[in-house]
Amino acid sequence: MSSHIKAALRQFLNADEIIESAPQWLTDQRCRYSGRADALVQPKSINAVQQLMRFCFQNKIPVTPQGGNTGLCGAAVPDGGVLLNLSKLNRIRSINLADNAITVDAGIVLQAVQQAAAAAGRLFPLSLASEGSCQIGGNIACNAGGLNVLRYGTMRDLVLGLEVVLPNGELVQHLHPLHKNTTGYDLRHLFIGSEGTLGVVTGAVLKLFALPKTVETVWVGVDSIEQAVALLTLVQGVFAERLCSFELAGRFALALSSDFSRIGKPVDASWHILLELADSMESGSLGEELAELLLAHGFGNAVAAQSETERRVLWTLRENISAAQRNLGASIKHDIAVPIARAAEFVAGCESALQTAFPGIKIVVFGHLGDGSLHYNTFLPGVSDNGVYEYEDAVNTVVYENVLACGGTVAAEHGIGMVKKQWLPSVRSAAEIALMRAVKAELDPHNIMNPGKLLP
Amino acid sequence: MSSHIKAALRQFLNADEIIESAPQWLTDQRCRYSGRADALVQPKSINAVQQLMRFCFQNKIPVTPQGGNTGLCGAAVPDGGVLLNLSKLNRIRSINLADNAITVDAGIVLQAVQQAAAAAGRLFPLSLASEGSCQIGGNIACNAGGLNVLRYGTMRDLVLGLEVVLPNGELVQHLHPLHKNTTGYDLRHLFIGSEGTLGVVTGAVLKLFALPKTVETVWVGVDSIEQAVALLTLVQGVFAERLCSFELAGRFALALSSDFSRIGKPVDASWHILLELADSMESGSLGEELAELLLAHGFGNAVAAQSETERRVLWTLRENISAAQRNLGASIKHDIAVPIARAAEFVAGCESALQTAFPGIKIVVFGHLGDGSLHYNTFLPGVSDNGVYEYEDAVNTVVYENVLACGGTVAAEHGIGMVKKQWLPSVRSAAEIALMRAVKAELDPHNIMNPGKLLP
Structure with a gap:
């Protein structure tokens, strides 16, 4: 030091x-x-x-x-x-059930917020792989997503108010739980997703929801992504906001996780869907209604969890994909989103383009099809951990060109950071980037806040 | 011209x-x-x-x-x-059920969007008094709220993407329905609520939801706002997102509407709540469960609509308050929000302060207690339509001081426009207003976009 x-x-x-x-x-x-x-x-x-x-x-x-x-x-x-x-700023400041809101320090771990909400009989719905160690401030900084976005939105949708220390030390504090407030340009949403480049988020008011009382979890095998999207539209039309998660895994991704987890595949299929309904009220018939709907529409290649243990087994298969793929060696990963209606077109087109450019490339596709975001990870045969970065730009170019051709984005839920700065101009116009720079210059004239991140 | x-x-x-x-x-x-x-x-x-x-x-x-x-x-x-x-830019561009999204021109009337969504078997949930003539672009410009914010959020929460013509004529177009997209500072939310001062919104992608299949509407009389808030917390805890509307009316507001509408009061009480549950699935028992909950917790002074006709009667009583109060003469109106937990404190404190400053002042209180926003309208006895503006600053000062003391906002769902510019510094710091000005200067260096509005 x-x-x-x-x-x-x-x-x-x-x-x-x-x-x-x-x-x-x-x-x-x-x-x-x-x-x-x-x-x-x-x-x-x-x-x-x-x-x-x-x-x-x-x-x-x-x-x-x-x-x-x-x-x-x-x-x-x-x-x-x-x-x-920020780890030592980690208090729950207050919980307010009338406003369905919890006020916390930015350095609190996500799981601690989930637990405090549950202890008060409420749900804080943000849920993602690193929830045991990631912090609310980081979730806000990169507008975190995860498993429940389909129903509850991303972190952006869960923040009612923010407390921010500006680069010059001034405190901007809006910690009253106001659900309607239109008083000039919305600066809260500038800070959310700004990855620490505009100020230091020190506190936040977050929305709470009712705890689920009934949960139904089903694993469905389908032949194509088109079928998966048809299933999504069907289930959403009938069960609406009860649908919390709609996760996709390709055959290859599931095989890796099945081996790694020592858990058999629930069904045999080209594409796998893990879907979960939740209801804030007791319902004895939800599972039956779902099973009937699936059967009636030709989605019979399915297994429903009959207990919390069986549910955990299905989720373990989904959650272990990330760890399982490490056995394939070094990867070039992509955190992308496309319109759901074009997910099939993207997956087919991108795989074909990658196989042409890099014969033998292995692709692990999985993610949150219900909100259009996919983890799209590529493995080059015979390339070492260090060697992989040589190919990164070339692989990225193929993947992102296909993403953009389908109206998608190069950064869904992990942000830009350092790794995607050069891709920002492919999704934001020069005028938009100029506006971002003007915002940055106004708040941070000496460019001291996390310099070198986000802006190219 | x-x-x-x-x-x-x-x-x-x-x-x-x-x-x-x-x-x-x-x-x-x-x-x-x-x-x-x-x-x-x-x-x-x-x-x-x-x-x-x-x-x-x-x-x-x-x-x-x-x-x-x-x-x-x-x-x-x-x-x-x-x-x-913008009225002639009024097309529905597309509806996409896989992404649960509708893409429209900005000049389309809100009701036309509701109808197009319903025709496709979906709900566009924004609903407010002027829905037959207000337009989507205006709803975006002032971040409109209305009756269903409790469940679905304000307009801000319903916009997936925007198309904006910047002051220099450049087009910024983000019309792909992406539910996750974190690529730099979120500029969409700068335009939403900017009241036409940053550019011209010409199109938008909006979120759709499942249509309700079961609706239960109940009118409940309570003795105090504290009781009303306890009822809200109770119903939200049990029925969660099924609760769409939770509207409040004071005894005086209801009496005016009852006379004007020639409809008897559903119940006699100091404070009146119109609450509505909706479920996207058929439910034979929702109404019974609600009735049992109300009875079990001492909210027996209640009437449930037994038919769509009875439901319309209850809603007419609520909706006619605005028209009915015109018989009182000229008013000074306030579109405010406070934390729900402090609504009772605000209403009591503000009435007491107003009666001290303006003895005999009449106060019509009603609005969307479920999201904390209230229409708070004041009538000075014996003051003419033109004379009322003389008192406006003095009345506003009392009302807004009480709002601010309770952590509220001076503009909930109607924006700032011209009428509240001088109050912006009471809810936004100098640094925040400077940032707003920097944003404005970057996009609109000649100050041609709706000059004189929003910024003081």
């Missing part, structure tokens, strides 16, 4: 808010990016964050905010300056 | 896109503001809007976009320049 910065920090931070060494904070979880920092801090109060930002603003010292450091695009890896870890 | 502007417009607009006279466009619906325009245009294509904006940008001519002209804050009243009426 740079000693003069450290000396300055001691004027307004307690000794235990300044960390001597934390190498795990300097590398992202995929071990793709490693950074360095002149100082590592972990403030325990909003006031400390404000003083830190004031100091860094005056001295033009870069600040990288970091939550659980579970991001996949390198947005929380520092490049000098101060690494601002 | 200024003849040289008109001659210039003829170079890129058809004869029927230039309107000779339309006095009804120059005055707002409350007849509070009257403006003037050098030219009235009604383009029939996006290209015509682009050419118009290019011309106005080059010549620094103000442009006021206007939809159904149903706004209550004067945001669509021109002050010279071009009045751009």
Whole structure:
């Protein structure tokens, strides 16, 4: 740690808010990016964050905010300056059932919010693989998605209000749970998804929902993505918001997970759907009604979970795909979304283009078909972990050209970070990027907030 | 119409896109503001809007976009320049059931979108008093709310994508139905709620939902707003997203509407709640379950609609409050929201403060308690229609001070327009307003887009 910065920090931070060494904070979880920092801090109060930002603003010292450091695009890896870890700002501030809202510090772990909501008889619906270690501030910074977006929206849709320390140390605080509030341009949504480049989110008011009392989970095999989309439209038309999850896995993805998990495939099929209905009221007939609907419409290649244990087995098969594919070696991953109506066109077109360009390439497709977002991971045979980056631009170009041709996006739920900066101009016009720069310049004239991230 | 502007417009607009006279466009619906325009245009294509904006940008001519002209804050009243009426851009572009999305022109009337959705077996849930004449572009511009926000959110929550002509004529088009897309700062949400000051919204992709198949409507009398909030929490905890509407009316508001409508009061009580549950599935027992819950928790002073006719009668009582109160004379109206948990505190505190400052003042309170927004209208005895504006600042000061003390907002669902500009600094900090100005300056350097609106 740079000693003069450290000396300055001691004027307004307690000794235990300044960390001597934390190498795990300097590398992202995929071990793709490693950074360095002149100082590592972990403030325990909003006031400390404000003083830190004031100091860094005056001295033009870069600040990288970091939550659980579970991001996949390198947005929380520092490049000098101060690494601002939010983990010690981790309180539940209040729960308010009349407004169905919970107010929390940004550094609280997602799972702790889920648990606090459940203890109050409510659901906080954001759910994703890293929920045991990712933090609310990071979820806000990258507008996290996950398994329940179909019903409850992304993090953006779950935030009623924000508390943000601006780059100059000023506090902007809107923590009243207001469901209607139209007073000028909506700045809350500028901060959500801004990946730490506009300020430090220190607190948030989040929406709560009723806890599910009835859950029905079914695994359905289908012949094509067209059929999967027809199933989605059918189930949504009948069960509407009861449909919480509609997950897709290709035959190859499932085979990997089945081997890895030592769990047999629920059904044999080209494409697999894990769908889950939830109702906030007791319903004895929901499962039957779903089974009848599936049978009546030719979706008989299906298995319904008969117990919570069986449900966990089905979810384990879905959740283990990420871990199982690591046996294939190094991959080039894509976090994309396309209009659901064009998912089949995308998957067919992209596979064909990739096989032409990279014969023998292996493709693991899975994800949240119910909201149009897919994890699209590619494995080049015989290419080593380090060698894979040589091919990255070429593979990305094929994948993203196919995504864009289908009206899709290059970043669905993991953000831009460092890894996708050069692709931003393919989805945002020059005028839009100029507006983003103007927003950034107004709030952060010295470009100290997470420099080098998001904007190309 | 200024003849040289008109001659210039003829170079890129058809004869029927230039309107000779339309006095009804120059005055707002409350007849509070009257403006003037050098030219009235009604383009029939996006290209015509682009050419118009290019011309106005080059010549620094103000442009006021206007939809159904149903706004209550004067945001669509021109002050010279071009009045751009969007009414002829009124097509449904497409409906896509796989993505549960409808793509429309901005000038389409809200009710036409509701009807097109219903014809496709889906629900477009935005619903408000002016739905027969207000337009989607206007709903987006002021982030409209209405009756179903509790379940479906405000207009902001219903917009998946936007098409906007920028002040310089450039088109920004994001009309693919993407439910997950995090690619830089979210500019969509800047345009939503910007009241025509940043560009011209010409099209939008909107979310659709399942149509309700079971509807249960109940009128409940309660002794206090505290009881009403307890009822809301109870019903939401059990029926969750089935609760679509939770409307409040005070005893005085209901008496006015009852007389005006020639419909007897459903129950006698200090405060009245109209609540409606809807389910996308057939349910024979929903009404019974609701009745049992109400009885079990002491909410027995209630009447349930036994038919669609009875349901319409209850809704008529609620909807006629606005018309009925006109018999009281001129009013000073407030479109406010407070945290639901503090609604009782606000209503008691504000009434007491108003009666002290203006003895004999009459207060009509009604609105959407389920989302915390209230119509709070005040009538000064013996003050004429013209005389009322003399008292406006003084009454507003009392009301808004009480709103702010309870963590509320001065503008819930009607926007800022001209009428509330001076109150913006009471709910947004100087830094936030500076950021708004920076956004405005970047997109609209000559300040031609709806000048004089929204920003103080």
